[in-house]
Amino acid sequence: MASSAPAWVDLYWLPLGAGGHVVRRNGRAYEWWVSRREHRAPLDLYHCALMVRADDVTYAVEMGPVWNVAAEDRGVVCEGPVGARWLGRFRLFRYEVRCWAGGVVPDLAEAVESPVRTTDDPERVAAVLRMLPQVPTLTWGRDEIGAGEMWNSNSMVAWVLARTGHDMGTIIPPTHGRLPGWSAGLVLARRQAGDASAGHAEPLA
Template sequence: MARVGWAQVGAGGHVARRTSAWWERLVAAREGRAPQRLVHAVLEVAVDGAVRSVDMAPTWGRSPGARRVVVTGPVGSRLLAWCPLFRYELRVVDAPAPPGHVLHVSDELRLPGGVLDDLLLVPPLTWGRDEARVGDMWTSNSVVSWLMERHGVTSVGPPAGHRAPGWDAGRRVARR
C-alpha cells in the first residue's frame, strides 16, 4: 500500500513560505499565468506493516534518527557540493508523522513492496536545476513522480489549483 500526500510548501516556516511565494510569482509572470499555491509531495509506503516515507532534505542540521540515506546530491550547483550547505540527501524515514497542512491524500496506490529499493536508482541531479534538460527543475517532487512513473502510476498529480515544482521533471526523466 502506498499514498501520496500533498503538503503546502513552507507550512512549518515563514522563510520557506515567503521565499517560495516570491519565487512562484516571478515564475508565473515569466510564463504569463497567475501564481498558484505550491505543494510538496510526500510518499508513504507500507512495507511489512511499517509505514515509511521518502524524504529529500538538506544534509545539515538533521539528527540521525531512524532513517536510511539512499542518495545524496548537490543543491544549486555541482561546484558547491563539497559544502554540506549545498547538498541534499534522499532518505527513507521510519514511522513518519503526517505532514503538516495536508491538502489532499491520494487513494491507495498499488506499488510493489520493493519500490523503496528503486530509490537507489534515482539520478542524483542538482536540486533546483534542469540538468536533464526536460523543461523543469529537479526537486523532492521529482523523486516521487519518478517513482510513480517507473511503476506505471500516472493518475497522481498536484491538487487542482496547486503546483508542485519538479513534478514533471521526475516523470520525464523516468520515461527515458
C-alpha cells in the same frame, strides 16, 4: 508464501514552506515571477512526500537537506548536490533521499487534499522501496537534463512512481496548486524507459 499484511503507498501534498516563513515567502515570490512570465494567475506551490507501508513497517520517504533531521538512523538511501555540483562537497549544499522505517515527515499535518493512495498492490509497493536507492542524484534546483524544469523533491517522487508503473495521469495536484519539478521526474522516467526498451540505459547521475 506472500505476506498478507497491508501494503500501500500514500502521497502527501505539502504546502511549500510549511513550518517556515522564509521558504514560503520566497516560494510566493518565485511563483509570482513565473506566473507573470507565463501570463497566468499565481498558483499555490506544493512539494510532496510518500508514506509507504510494507511488511508491517511504515516508511517515511522524502527528499530534504542533509542537516534538517537530527536522527542518525533516518534511512538515507542517496545524497546529491544543491545549486551546483561543486557545492555538494559542503554539507550545507547537499540533499538526501530518505526511506525512514518508522520515521516521520515534518509538517505532514499541514498536507492538503491528502493522503492520495497511489497503490495497494504489494508487488508495486515493494518495487517502490527497491527503486528508491536508484534515485538519480541530479543537482537540486538545476535542469541538467533539459527537461524544462529544475530537479527537486517533486521530481524524485514523480520519477519513483513513474518508474514503478503507476498511472501518472491519475495523479493531479491539489486544487489551484502547482508542483514545480514534477514534470522533470516524468521526463527522465520516460527517457529511461525508452532507452531500456532500445537496449541501453541513460546514466542516472
